[in-house]
Amino acid sequence: MYNNKINLVDLTAQYRTIRKEIDKAVSRVINKTDFIMGDEVSEFEKAYGKFLNVKFAIGVSSGTDALHLALKAIGIKSGDEVILPSHTFTATAEVIVWLGATPVFADIDKDTFTIDPKEISRLISKRTRVIIPVHLYGHPAPMDEIIEIAKKHKLYVVEDCAQSHGAKYKKRNTGTIGDIGCFSFYPGKNLGAYGDAGMVVTDDGDLAEKIKLLRNHGRLEKYTHEIVGYGNRLDTLQASILLEKLKHLKKWNNQRIKNASVYTGLLMNVKEVQIPVVTDWAVPVYHLYVIKAEKRDRLKEYLKSQNIETGIHYPLPLHLQPAYVYLGYKKGDLPHTEEVSRKILSLPLYPELTTDKIQYICQCIKDFFS
Numbered sequence: 001m002y003n004n005k006i007n008l009v010d011l012t013a014q015y016r017t018i019r020k021e022i023d024k025a026v027s028r029v030i031n032k033t034d035f036i037m038g039d040e041v042s043e044f045e046k047a048y049g050k051f052l053n054v055k056f057a058i059g060v061s062s063g064t065d066a067l068h069l070a071l072k073a074i075g076i077k078s079g080d081e082v083i084l085p086s087h088t089f090t091a092t093a094e095v096i097v098w099l100g101a102t103p104v105f106a107d108i109d110k111d112t113f114t115i116d117p118k119e120i121s122r123l124i125s126k127r128t129r130v131i132i133p134v135h136l137y138g139h140p141a142p143m144d145e146i147i148e149i150a151k152k153h154k155l156y157v158v159e160d161c162a163q164s165h166g167a168k169y170k171k172r173n174t175g176t177i178g179d180i181g182c183f184s185f186y187p188g189k190n191l192g193a194y195g196d197a198g199m200v201v202t203d204d205g206d207l208a209e210k211i212k213l214l215r216n217h218g219r220l221e222k223y224t225h226e227i228v229g230y231g232n233r234l235d236t237l238q239a240s241i242l243l244e245k246l247k248h249l250k251k252w253n254n255q256r257i258k259n260a261s262v263y264t265g266l267l268m269n270v271k272e273v274q275i276p277v278v279t280d281w282a283v284p285v286y287h288l289y290v291i292k293a294e295k296r297d298r299l300k301e302y303l304k305s306q307n308i309e310t311g312i313h314y315p316l317p318l319h320l321q322p323a324y325v326y327l328g329y330k331k332g333d334l335p336h337t338e339e340v341s342r343k344i345l346s347l348p349l350y351p352e353l354t355t356d357k358i359q360y361i362c363q364c365i366k367d368f369f370s
């Protein structure tokens, strides 16, 4: 038994490995007092754009704001419909409602947990304008099928990449396949700031210009406001931290992949557990390691009693949430989503997680089922 609790994520473990560089970067910004749109913002935009191999990268205040500005720049408005999976974080749907449009929830593929293209075809109407695939847990959605449907119906594709920094779909980076990619740098994400931060990326120059204006009160110059915008800038302190952390992202993603493979090796033959499925076109980055398990709630309780923290991402699908009752969905509408939400369990996973801890966690899971 581990006396110290094993956390789902451990941000302190990572900070310990990069403390010097981070402290130096933060102190440099504070000494310059260049807090708003300082040099580090454009430096980080350039570096992240290069990392993804995309033309334009625009730093914003969060992943949620990235999604909001993306839809706003496309021109989403009242009466429009946007198709998205119900099995995602609420932010993906919220931003649609902010613009007066209607979220249309699709079911997922129950192996990859990503939107099912057949569902998209079923849900398209005259009002549909955008599809938002979510590369959930760091596993890419089936982009070829989604792009084909979007082309046929003249729809935009906005990728929610909040969990997929560096994940690849057929050798291409998630976020660079659709019209716009939206990233979150929430602290626990694969690339995390020390507060809220996000990024919008695109190869479309017109959309990029629009998003640049929107994030900063509709201006490029100090007091000339071309359009009505928002206060959605990425702040310099977060950019300086992200610049340092980006240097380690590939290594950290590889450590996540290695840790995931240790789990997979140890859980493969536990018949009550289904390990994550990886399709042959995907290089996932394991934002989370999510199993499907029998007696999920009791297993979660048991692991807690053994000092192991787990999570459920997400326990109640969006189409059944109180906030979206007004849309009129009912239980049974999205069967795969609902089944998955009853069985999923996120096990501890972060780059610094040690193999002996993973072995202990897997032993506890086996003990529970024996």
Ligand SMILES: *Cc1c(COP(=O)(O)O)cnc(C)c1O
Binding pocket: 062, 063, 064, 065, 088, 089, 091, 092, 134, 160, 162, 163, 183, 184, 185, 186, 196, 197, 198
């Ligand atoms: C984290 C997350 C968001 C929101 O990002 P924030 O930076 O927290 O606003 C959106 N979508 C998904 C799938 C997420 O995991």
